[in-house]
Amino acid sequence: MLRTTLKTLTLCLGLGGATTAHAGDAYFGFDAIAALSTTDFGGFNTAGTFSNNDTPNDTISGVALRFGMRDQWTIGNRSVTPEIEFTWFDDTITSASFPGLPAPAFFYTTSVESYRLGVNLWTPFHQDELWRAELGAGAGAVHRKISTNDTVVAGRKDDTALYGQVGMRFLRKVSARGSLSLSTIYSFTDETSVALDGGASGNLSLKTNRLEIGLGYQVNLGN
Numbered sequence: 001m002l003r004t005t006l007k008t009l010t011l012c013l014g015l016g017g018a019t020t021a022h023a024g025d026a027y028f029g030f031d032a033i034a035a036l037s038t039t040d041f042g043g044f045n046t047a048g049t050f051s052n053n054d055t056p057n058d059t060i061s062g063v064a065l066r067f068g069m070r071d072q073w074t075i076g077n078r079s080v081t082p083e084i085e086f087t088w089f090d091d092t093i094t095s096a097s098f099p100g101l102p103a104p105a106f107f108y109t110t111s112v113e114s115y116r117l118g119v120n121l122w123t124p125f126h127q128d129e130l131w132r133a134e135l136g137a138g139a140g141a142v143h144r145k146i147s148t149n150d151t152v153v154a155g156r157k158d159d160t161a162l163y164g165q166v167g168m169r170f171l172r173k174v175s176a177r178g179s180l181s182l183s184t185i186y187s188f189t190d191e192t193s194v195a196l197d198g199g200a201s202g203n204l205s206l207k208t209n210r211l212e213i214g215l216g217y218q219v220n221l222g223n
Contacts, residue, residue: 025222029066029181031214033087034059039208041095041108043193046202047153050100052108062089064214068122078123085138087116091208097150108204110148116163116187117141132171132179139164146194146206153201155194163189171218183214 037060043052068083091112096104118140126133142163147156167185174180191207 025070025220027066027068027070027218027220027222029064029068029216029218031064031066031181031183031216033062033064033089033212033214035062035089035210035212037089037091037093037208037210039091039093039095039110039112039206040191041110042191042205043196043203045098045153045196045204047197047200048098050098052095052097052100052202052204054095054101056093056095058091058093060089060091060210062087062212064088064216066216066218068120070220081122081134081136083120083122083136083138085116085118085120085140089114089116089210098152106150106152108148108150110146110204110206112206112208113145115143118163118165120165122169130173132173134169134171135167136169137164137166142189144192146192148194148196148204153196155196155204157192157194159192161190161192163187167212169214177220179218179220181214181216181218183212183216185212185214186210187212 038057041052041054064087066083066085068081070081071079072082073080093110095108097106097108118138120136120138122134122136124132124134141160143160145158165185165187169183171179171181188209193203193205196202
């Protein structure tokens with residue numbers, strides 16, 4: 001996953017030229033996020049001898065905080081903005097339980113609260129007096145608090161995994177220091193496995209991909 005993200009960074013930024021540092025303006029940003037989340041469930045319930053395979057979609061919301069240094073570096077002929085991102089999501093997902101697909105009679109209810117901390121790199125592909133359009137990619141760690149229950153078996157796990165993301169965003173200047181932002185980001189996480197009844201009833205695995213739409217505001221902290 002991280003290898004794919006790094007390859008995407010290379011393509012987006014055109015790496016290969018000399019890197020130059022600049023005194024870029026610092027900024028702080030806040031995003032409200034709506035996301036289409038696809039969770040790939042797997043594992044095996046040994047108590048009922050059935051597979052936990054299912055791939056439900058659901059819509060969720062989240063928030064993101066960002067701190068970056070605008071046009072801090074030049075790599076080749078491209079300016080690069082490094083950014084630190086903290087994002088929170090809370091998701092409740094329903095997926096197939098006994099006796100499995102295609103016609104389950106019972107369902108898992110799985111709660112996933114996630115905290116994501118990572119580093120993004122953005123590079124502009126259009127800029128004028130009012131608008132700035134950027135491509136970017138990032139990677140980091142996500143901490144997840146997971147609990148699941150189908151009224152017969154249950155499991156709980158806290159874990160930290162890697163994630164990656166690629167995306168595009170548009171900034172519209174609205175004041176000397178402020179800009180509205182609209183972003184579209186595709187994010188993906190590593191798989192994790194939750195033991196059911198401490199492992200006595202098998203496991204439920206899950207891996208999540210999200211298409212995220214963010215609407216936010218950025219404040220330039222420079223002079």
